[in-house]
Amino acid sequence: MKPGVVSLVVISDIVRPRLLLRPPAQVSERQRELQKAIKEVDDCGLTIKVEHRPFLLHPTMEEDQVIDRATFYREKFGEEKLKQIKQMVTSRAEDVGVEIRFDGQLCQTIRAHRLLRKAFEVGGQELQEKVQDVLFYTYFTEGKDVSDLEYLTDLADTAGVLTKDQALEFFKSDEYRTEVEHMANEARKKGVTGVPFTIINGKWAVSGGQTSDVYTQDGNIAYISDVGADILKPLFIVGCTITGLSFFLSSAIERTLRHQGRLVANMRRRERILASLAVFFAFVGMCGLILLSIFDTKRFTKQHRVFLLVFIVGVGMSAIFTVIEYRWLSHDFVELRKLKTLYIVKGIIAAILIILAIAFAITLFEAIDPGEWTISFGFTFYLLTFFFDLRMSKGVHKGELSRERLLAMQQNGQSIAATREANQGNGAMPGGHPDQVHGYGNGNGAGTNEYGNGAGTNGYAPGTAGVAGDAQMSHANGPATFGNGNAPIAHPANTHAANGASVGYP
Known part of the structure; x- marks a missing residue:
């Protein structure tokens, strides 16, 4: 069985307590929730690829600006709500074996995100997660300033991303600065307002710091x-x-x-x-x-x-x-x-x-x-x-393309398109057979109000209407009622002449 590949893009910021972290050196069954979810589907034969992308919770802060974290939280949430948040965060942190601190400095995280992008370039998913684990852990448990250049260069060297000298040159340059800002802006444009925000295979999204069962859904992968x-x-x-x-x-x-x-x-x-x-x-x-x-x-x-x-x-x-x-x-x-x-x-x-x-x-x-x-x-x-x-039925009258009609046309060698064009050109109107309508038909049969080649009621029939009784008020070029010459009235058939009278045009 060919294994499937699942792509996870996790959008987050370092200063957001996602509660998915674990101490970097701690080997424990209490894995991060996302890692727990990945481990739970190991037997499904899936390859999980994870990429962490930046989000800036405080985009207006200057790169070297720092704010007292406790003061910031108090002003933003108020004492009562901050107390509730602390209880919730502390409880979740204890579940993964860490102790969260709410003091320290709140800072801009562009430099930290640049280092994460560099780690992904150098060592892929594994190295990026290693660096991110340290950033999360030291920020929330030790109150570190994750925008500090000395701290970041030491981390780059310790994790094996860059040497200290290379790291200093990296942070002096603008490498990955534009990419980090662009990724963060794109996330906001696409509607991401809270982090973490996980995108699965570019199609499905999981918002917030969810537990592992939300990611696995009992092992069922979602369809469209x-x-x-x-x-x-x-x-x-x-x-x-x-x-x-x-x-x-x-x-x-x-x-x-x-x-x-x-x-x-x-x-x-x-x-x-x-x-x-x-x-x-x-x-x-x-x-x-x-x-x-x-x-x-x-x-x-x-x-x-x-x-x-x-x-x-x-x-x-x-x-x-x-x-x-x-x-x-x-x-x-x-x-x-x-x-x-x-x-x-x-x-x-x-x-x-x-x-x-x-x-x-x-x-x-x-x-x-x-x-x-x-x-x-x-x-x-x-x-x-x-x-x-x-x-294709537009403008076609009922019965015009019936089986019987088509068989007759085939026997006469007529084309459907040509016949339809002729009927439409001769003014055919709905009401029955194309040769039995109020127009100039091409047929030889009797028709109502028709100019045809045979007898017809109230029609002009140049030809064969020899017996006036076969037609009512028929004008013919032969012996018929109202003929061109003296024409006897053969049968009383609701005509304008009396029995035995001769009506005609001298």
Whole structure:
């Protein structure tokens, strides 16, 4: 099993009693809380990388300025609140075997943070933590001034970061000064107001000096849906429900429009079966998405993963059936380029989603961050393709692209695009068959108020209306009511002539 790598960025300041310290020379089971958390997950096969970054609790103080710590705390908190803070801090300090002092000097910590950055450069995580342990310990238990140059140069030499001479040159220069100030400012811009502030893998944050169980959460590493496991859970459920319903309804409405003849109809039974399966699995995917939001990963880890699998399988199967269906449709109607484009786009997205799903399933128990969140982005793009599906029904009347109509056009060698263009150009309006509307149709059948090549009610039919009784008030160029010449009224059919009368235009 390939071990996972967890990156921890701890943002803190030296003058903040984080209560995560231990005496630097003391080997004890009472480890710092963060170190305890790391030790608790040793059997998970994880590699923990820790980097400490600066935060300036007193950014306006001058670099050489010092303030009496007891006076500062008293003025800031007041006697009563300061007493409560001392009790809490003292109690937590005793738990890790140290004695906290509240006297000494409060100072600016830029120099100390510069030394920590240098230690990280020279010896990485191990050396940086070694130097930081000493800084914390001497500041809180001995009341040391951690901005004092002599103290810092001795520490750099003792810890093995730099020699005394090198340390003096380092502090005289501006090395790491700009970086420390930039990191501290960036932390404030990102909303960090209290320290310590721990960022896990660049995604999840733990604010404040927490106990080890907060970091481990019983050994469960958080997934992206953890954002909906606590206070944001109602919003998470609503978002998943809207997304799931949008997916299912888009799939169902698209097939309904095909059935109504407003989108290219499925010509074969196999395509109709595929369409039904695609809608069914879209429903399954919707249910999986909604249920995984209800059964969050924090409280219902196993159920959450089951419904996550249901969601992925539902979307994947629906996508596969949809792509095959579109492939056959585009083969039948080559002239519809949009249809071919949509099936290709859907196929590419579906293939990527399936590959990601397989990779996610393989790495689920091996990697701390398998990247399952990328599937949600891919699903969003797949969902957007339905917008273009539904948009193709714009301006198409019911029955215009029905199966029967498409078969007739195929038999006559007509193009869908050309026929639609002709109908729209001739003023076709809704109300029935394209050749049976209030326009200039191209058909040979009877029609209401039509200018057609056959008999029609209240229509001008230049041709074959030889029996006036077959048409009501029909104007024809032959023997018909109101013809161009003397035309007998053959049958009383609600015309403007009496039986036996001859009505015509000389």
